[in-house]
Amino acid sequence: xxxxxxxxxxxxxxxxxxxxxxxxxxxxxxxxxxxxxxxxxxxxxxxxxxxxxxxxxxxxxxxxxxxxxxxxxxxxxxxxxxxxxxxxxxxxxxxxxxxxxxxxxxxxxxxxxxxxxxxxxxxxxxxxxxxxxxxxxxxxxxxxxxxxxxxxxxxxxxxxxxxxxxxxxxxxxxxxxxxxxxxxxxxxxxxxxxxxxxxxxxxxxxxxxxxxxxxxxxxxxxxxxxxxxxxxxxxxxxxxxxxxxxxxxxxxxxxxxxxxxxxxxxxxxxxxxxxxxxxxxxxxxxxxxxxxxxxxxxxxxxxxxxxxxxxxxxxxxxxxxxxxxxxxxxxxxxxxxxxxxxxxxxxxxxxxxxxxxxxxxxxxxxxxxxxxxxxxxxxxxxxxxxxxxxxxxxxxxxxxxxxxxxxxxxxxxxxxxxxxxxxxxxxxxxxxxxxxxxxxxxxxxxxxxxxxxxxxxxxxxxxx
Amino acid sequence: xxxxxxxxxxxxxxxxxxxxxxxxxxxxxxxxxxxxxxxxxxxxxxxxxxxxxxxxxxxxxxxxxxxxxxxxxxxxxxxxxxxxxxxxxxxxxxxxxxxxxxxxxxxxxxxxxxxxxxxxxxxxxxxxxxxxxxxxxxxxxxxxxxxxxxxxxxxxxxxxxxxxxxxxxxxxxxxxxxxxxxxxxxxxxxxxxxxxxxxxxxxxxxxxxxxxxxxxxxxxxxxxxxxxxxxxxxxxxxxxxxxxxxxxxxxxxxxxxxxxxxxxxxxxxxxxxxxxxxxxxxxxxxxxxxxxxxxxxxxxxxxxxxxxxxxxxxxxxxxxxxxxxxxxxxxxxxxxxxxxxxxxxxxxxxxxxxxxxxxxxxxxxxxxxxxxxxxxxxxxxxxxxxxxxxxxxxxxxxxxxxxxxxxxxxxxxxxxxxxxxxxxxxxxxxxxxxxxxxxxxxxxxxxxxxxxxxxxxxxxxxxxxxxxxxxxxxxxxxxxxxxxxxxxxxxxxx
Numbered sequence: 001x002x003x004x005x006x007x008x009x010x011x012x013x014x015x016x017x018x019x020x021x022x023x024x025x026x027x028x029x030x031x032x033x034x035x036x037x038x039x040x041x042x043x044x045x046x047x048x049x050x051x052x053x054x055x056x057x058x059x060x061x062x063x064x065x066x067x068x069x070x071x072x073x074x075x076x077x078x079x080x081x082x083x084x085x086x087x088x089x090x091x092x093x094x095x096x097x098x099x100x101x102x103x104x105x106x107x108x109x110x111x112x113x114x115x116x117x118x119x120x121x122x123x124x125x126x127x128x129x130x131x132x133x134x135x136x137x138x139x140x141x142x143x144x145x146x147x148x149x150x151x152x153x154x155x156x157x158x159x160x161x162x163x164x165x166x167x168x169x170x171x172x173x174x175x176x177x178x179x180x181x182x183x184x185x186x187x188x189x190x191x192x193x194x195x196x197x198x199x200x201x202x203x204x205x206x207x208x209x210x211x212x213x214x215x216x217x218x219x220x221x222x223x224x225x226x227x228x229x230x231x232x233x234x235x236x237x238x239x240x241x242x243x244x245x246x247x248x249x250x251x252x253x254x255x256x257x258x259x260x261x262x263x264x265x266x267x268x269x270x271x272x273x274x275x276x277x278x279x280x281x282x283x284x285x286x287x288x289x290x291x292x293x294x295x296x297x298x299x300x301x302x303x304x305x306x307x308x309x310x311x312x313x314x315x316x317x318x319x320x321x322x323x324x325x326x327x328x329x330x331x332x333x334x335x336x337x338x339x340x341x342x343x344x345x346x347x348x349x350x351x352x353x354x355x356x357x358x359x360x361x362x363x364x365x366x367x368x369x370x371x372x373x374x375x376x377x378x379x380x381x382x383x384x385x386x387x388x389x390x391x392x393x394x395x396x397x398x399x400x401x402x403x404x405x406x407x408x409x410x411x412x413x414x415x416x417x418x419x420x421x422x423x424x425x426x427x428x429x430x431x432x433x434x435x436x437x438x439x440x441x442x443x444x445x446x447x448x449x450x451x452x453x454x455x456x457x458x459x460x461x462x463x464x
Numbered sequence: 465x466x467x468x469x470x471x472x473x474x475x476x477x478x479x480x481x482x483x484x485x486x487x488x489x490x491x492x493x494x495x496x497x498x499x500x501x502x503x504x505x506x507x508x509x510x511x512x513x514x515x516x517x518x519x520x521x522x523x524x525x526x527x528x529x530x531x532x533x534x535x536x537x538x539x540x541x542x543x544x545x546x547x548x549x550x551x552x553x554x555x556x557x558x559x560x561x562x563x564x565x566x567x568x569x570x571x572x573x574x575x576x577x578x579x580x581x582x583x584x585x586x587x588x589x590x591x592x593x594x595x596x597x598x599x600x601x602x603x604x605x606x607x608x609x610x611x612x613x614x615x616x617x618x619x620x621x622x623x624x625x626x627x628x629x630x631x632x633x634x635x636x637x638x639x640x641x642x643x644x645x646x647x648x649x650x651x652x653x654x655x656x657x658x659x660x661x662x663x664x665x666x667x668x669x670x671x672x673x674x675x676x677x678x679x680x681x682x683x684x685x686x687x688x689x690x691x692x693x694x695x696x697x698x699x700x701x702x703x704x705x706x707x708x709x710x711x712x713x714x715x716x717x718x719x720x721x722x723x724x725x726x727x728x729x730x731x732x733x734x735x736x737x738x739x740x741x742x743x744x745x746x747x748x749x750x751x752x753x754x755x756x757x758x759x760x761x762x763x764x765x766x767x768x769x770x771x772x773x774x775x776x777x778x779x780x781x782x783x784x785x786x787x788x789x790x791x792x793x794x795x796x797x798x799x800x801x802x803x804x805x806x807x808x809x810x811x812x813x814x815x816x817x818x819x820x821x822x823x824x825x826x827x828x829x830x831x832x833x834x835x836x837x838x839x840x841x842x843x844x845x846x847x848x849x850x851x852x853x854x855x856x857x858x859x860x861x862x863x864x865x866x867x868x869x870x871x872x873x874x875x876x877x878x879x880x881x882x883x884x885x886x887x888x889x890x891x892x893x894x895x896x897x898x899x900x901x902x903x904x905x906x907x908x909x910x911x912x913x914x915x916x917x918x919x920x921x922x923x924x925x926x927x928x929x930x931x932x933x934x935x936x937x938x939x940x941x942x943x944x945x946x947x948x949x950x951x952x953x954x955x956x957x958x
Contacts (some may be wrong), residue, residue, distance in 0.1 A: 350892050352579070371615065371641075374607040385542075385652050392651075400649055404642035411618075411634055419622040456541045 005059035007063075011045035011073050011113045012063075013199055018042075019106035026099020035088045035433075038102035046077025049113070062123040067462045069116035072244055072360035074320050076112040079237040079326060080105055085437035086330045087229040093338055094227065096142055103234070104141070108134030112237060116244050118182040121170045124245060128166070128209075131241055132159045139226040142219060151225025158208060158218040166205030172198030173456050186251040196258050202249065203262055205414055209242035210296045211289075213269035216241060220281075223289035228336060231285060232329030235292050236322040236451055244298060252463065254306030263304045268395060270297025275402040278409045284344045287409055288328060294406060295321055301399055302383045305390025308463055313386040315459045320379035320448060324367045327441035334434040335427045344413055349422025357430060360438045362414045367445050369410040370403055387441050416456035472534050472548040472599050473515060475558065478507050479565070480592040483585040485762045493580035497573060498632040499563035500584035504569045505797055506563040507591065514555065527670040528602070529790035529954045538605075543655075543666035547602040552947040553804060557598040557731055560811050563933075564723040565591045570926045571819045575715055575826055576624060583624060583716075586616040590720055603651050604667040613728070617721065624714040632708035639705040650688035654740065657681070673739050685796065686744035689737045690752075696729025699752075699789055700759040704781050710778035711831075715822025718774065722818055723811035724779050728808055729934040730788050738795065739955065745795075752793035753883040759786035760890030768897040773821045773831045776901060777814065780857060783894060784810045784865070790887055799875025800946055800952050806868030808944065809856075809937055813865055816853045816930040820846070823923055824905075827916050833901070843918045847906050848926040856934050858898040859891055864937035 006013070018041030026034045049070060056063040084105055091101060111130035118124040136159065140152025174180055176194030204215065211219040223231045274294030299321075302313040335341055335350060335357050351358035367376035377424035382401060387396040448455055482503030489496040514532070526533035532550040550558070568587060576583050577676065596609030612767070614637055622633035651667075658675040659665035666672065677685065695702045710718050738745045763783030770776040791803025823846065825831050840847040856863035861870075869891065877884035919927065937944065 278589045366615065372611045377608075377611070381648070381652075384649065385655075389656055390650050397646075397649060400645045401642070404638070404645045407638055408634070409639050411637060412874065414618075415622060415630050415634065418619065419633075453541065456539065460541065 008065035009059050010048040014041055015106055015113050016047040019103050019110055022099050022106060023103040034099045034102050036082055038106055039084045042077045042081040046074040049073035058119055062118050062120050063117045065117055071458055071462045072116045075322055076109060079233060079322050080109040082326050082437045083229050083233040086333050087434040088433040090229050090333045094142055095144060101141055104134050104137045112241055115241050119182050124178055125170050128245055129163050131238055135238060138230045139222060142227045147225035150308060151222045154218050154221045162205045162208035164290050165201045169198045169201030169205060184411055206242050206246050207266055210239055211293050212266040212296055212300060213273045220286040220289040220292060224283055224285045228329050228333035232326050235325045240318040243318060247311060252311055264299055267297050267300035267304055271385035271399050272400045275406040281343060283342050298383050298399060302386045303393055305386055305391045305392055309386040309389055312459045312463055313382040315462060316382050317379045319455060320375045323441050323444040324364050324376055327360050327364035327445060330438050330441060331357050334430040337428055344416055346424050347416045348420035353415035353426035358417045360442050361443050363410045363416050363445060365410040365413045369407045373449045375445045378449055378452045397441060470534050472532055472550060475510060475741060476592055476595045476599060477502060477590040478753045483588040486581050486585040490581045496584055501569050503588055504566045508566050511558045529951045544604045545602050545668055546605060547668055548599045549601040550599060551951040553951045554598045556808060556944060556947055558595060560808050561594050561724050564811060567815060567926055568719045570922055571822060572716040573922055575822060586619050587716060590616040594724050598731060602667050603671045605667060607648060607651060610931035614640055620717040621709060621713045622641040625712040627712040629712045633710040636705045636709040640695055643695040646688045647692035650685040651764050652950055655684055682741045682744040686741035693729040693733045693737060697789060698782060699755045699787050700762055704784060707775050707778045711772060711774045718818040719815045723815035726785055727811060729809045733792055748794050752789060752879060756786045756789035756793055757886035758884055760887055761893055764890055765843055766895055771833055773833055777817045777821060781814055787869055787872050790876055790883060794876040795956060796875045796879055797952050797956050798871055800956060801851030801948050802868050804869025804948050805871060805941060807870045811862035812933050813853055813856045828914055833904050836905040837908050839916060840906045842916045843921045849931060851902055852931055854898050854902050857896050862938050864934050867938055867941045916924050
């Protein structure tokens with residue numbers, strides 16, 4: 001392993017060392033110091049990844065700093081950093097004490113940094129499941145609420161089944177192609193029937209992780225039960241990781257013929273059912289959970305086209321969706337006191353009693369609805385452009401109509417924020433870490449919405 | 465005289481800067497009002513100054529007929545460029561927009577009592593969006609401004625409106641949103657079609673016009689565009705959002721909605737719909753005729769049945785915009801100039817009517833016609849202006865609406881006598897509801913003892929300005945028609 005290999009793997013090394021450092025030194029340091037170390041570590045890891053040029057040769061057996069890693073690791077690090085900043089205040093209010101939380105976030109970040117670097121199936125699977133493990137802990141970390149533990153258990157059980165299916169799928173692909181190496185496993189003809197069977201199981205497992213209908217039943221309950229910053233992290237980073245797994249397995253080539261119908265159905269059902277079910281929700285986190293399902297439906301639509309434009313759309317949407325959901329859940333987290341503001345009607349009048357956080361929540365709702373000039377519009381535009389270009393006109397029109405319908409429940413939140421009189425107590429002031437995180441997310445939403453060109457250049461660099 | 469700084473961008477973004485500046489004044493409402501007025505007035509001055517630009521010089525790189533042009537790279541990957549252009553039609557629309565915004569700011573001086581800085585900030589942000597629609601020549605940029613217009617109006621209706629304001633605001637938003645999204649599919653399809661034919665992908669209007677679209681596809685694409693624009697016009701039967709939105713909006717919101725937002729639909733049809741898909745547009749002409757004529761009659765018919773003043777004026781908007789649609793459908797130089805004149809005239813007249821309804825509402829807190837009666841004696845100045853603007857709305861010769869309607873009818877009669885005949889009947893119906901409104905409010909016996917102060921200085925200035933513009937456009941429409949001549953000739957011969 002040479003010096004340049006070590007530099008290219010720096011994000012992984014930093015994340016792992018920081019996680020261990022926080023875990024070991026945490027009991028002796030004040031809570032804000034451990035959070036600060038964790039945030040600093042994430043930011044440094046992201047900076048390293050953004051500044052290192054990708055190489056195709058493996059730095060370690062099974063790990064190579066690919067162009068995909070060069071793009072995705074900063075996204076993951078941003079997600080982790082903002083989550084840690086948002087949790088700083090939230091955990092104090094909810095009495096989630098101890099260094100386990102930042103350490104677990106860093107462990108999950110470590111696994112997320114390994115994932116896009118993986119060059120063989122086993123490393124990929126290990127990274128994917130390590131992320132899930134970290135999330136089992138984070139979802140149930142709020143010991144004061146029974147819902148948190150319940151959510152964690154549901155996620156664990158469903159996730160274990162998904163992991164088993166994915167593992168079986170990977171082993172079938174190995175059996176059919178004869179190698180664990182990712183690029184070879186995709187290219188090798190091998191035994192088509194076994195590989196197809198393996199693919200089928202992998203798609204089911206990834207559908208669980210991406211919460212596509214009909215593998216979505218865990219999502220509303222887990223998002224509702226998990227602490228809001230964890231829900232933010234879960235809805236963004238773990239989904240992006242699962243999408244990345246799918247992209248890496250497809251090798252950025254069109255999916256084989258057998259996958260077309262399953263992906264089509266997954267996308268169609270997720271878009272339609274996700275948006276329709278969200279219309280009925282009164283709990284804001286459940287509503288956002290169903291909206292996540294719909295957004296993952298749009299993502300699958302882009303993957304379905306199998307074209308370079310489609311995969312570029314997926315990568316762009318990954319970044320855009322991350323900032324939008326972090327802003328939404330972050331605003332929810334910072335507006336909650338010792339009781340979470342769970343109902344949409346609890347946000348009545350908050351636009352005036354907490355203008356900044358209410359404004360961020362409203363902005364994230366408009367962005368999720370896909371209204372210009374926010375980043376959400378650019379993401380939706382790219383996805384539907386890729387879909388129409390890839391020939392999926394019917395599905396694109398269905399998607400657009402469901403996106404139009406989705407505006408209703410996003411607007412409902414905005415209506416409550418600004419057009420209804422306040423019903424419950426006004427929110428208390430937020431602390432500076434939360435405000436900074438929300439500020440970063442909202443600036444990103446508007447900046448990407450008005451000047452998407454830099455991000456598009458980065459996305460295209462991945463697909464070269 | 466040419467400008468060596470990006471004046472079009474300045475025109476679009478000055479109100480937005482004003483909106484951001486206003487956020488700094490969130491604690492001092494009275495200062496906020498003055499700052500908003502200053503920005504609106506500055507914008508109007510700027511657009512008046514643009515009038516001095518030579519409208520005949522051909523600019524290098526600009527499409528034909530455009531005397532001001534700006535072009536910059538924006539998102540190269542998709543061929544999206546930041547392209548703005550002004551020709552005679554957009555100049556007239558920009559003047560109308562900046563003028564009406566000043567009127568809207570003045571009209572809401574006293575009427576809005578809470579969250580005043582936010583209100584004026586949203587008003588100015590709306591102006592930016594509307595000007596962006598009128599000046600964009602790139603389809604993606606146009607779409608961005610088209611959608612961005614919805615957000616401030618949604619807040620204006622939902623926060624400061626009355627009645628079922630949230631219902632009306634959401635209905636307005638969703639109705640327009642779904643139309644726009646279908647138009648987005650059409651825009652993307654056109655873009656891809658052009659790319660496969662020409663090899664280079666672009667959203668620029670000037671280049672997309674040269675795409676040869678297969679006839680069947682062009683029908684669908686134009687249909688999607690027409691659907692989105694017809695919702696904004698509004699054309700029967702896609703008009704059902706308008707009465708609710710107009711009635712429940714605050715006065716300034718109604719003024720901007722009627723005077724400006726509806727015009728964006730008509731303008732976009734002329735600027736984008738017809739040039740991009742000429743054969744499909746002509747295939748849809750009978751449908752447009754039917755919808756326009758029926759809208760004229762239906763709007764007037766239902767207006768007659770209203771008891772709420774504002775709802776009556778709202779339905780009258782449906783009726784008047786039917787004339788605009790009729791003129792566009794005829795697509796001859798006279799008819800099209802009539803349609804564009806009618807857009808300006810309707811903006812001034814209906815804006816004035818909504819302002820007056822707002823003034824009456826501020827005095828008695830009632831918009832029901834039965835509250836009033838015989839107020840001529842009590843508030844002679846107010847009543848005079850009310851009579852003037854209603855007569856203008858009815859199409860009295862000498863006032864502005866007559867010019868537009870006359871040109872539309874003459875132009876349409878040459879192309880389709882049946883449609884023009886149907887529109888004539890609509891004029892009769894227009895007279896019926898106008899006279900009924902005037903008679904029941906101004907004349908006759910008073911129904912309730914009302915205390916009505918007459919117009920204040922501010923209100924008088926607003927009404928006088930609108931009246932002067934009204935009469936001027938009715939008596940001397942020549943300059944405006946001259947501005948429109950060259951672009952219309954280019955559009956109709958193409």
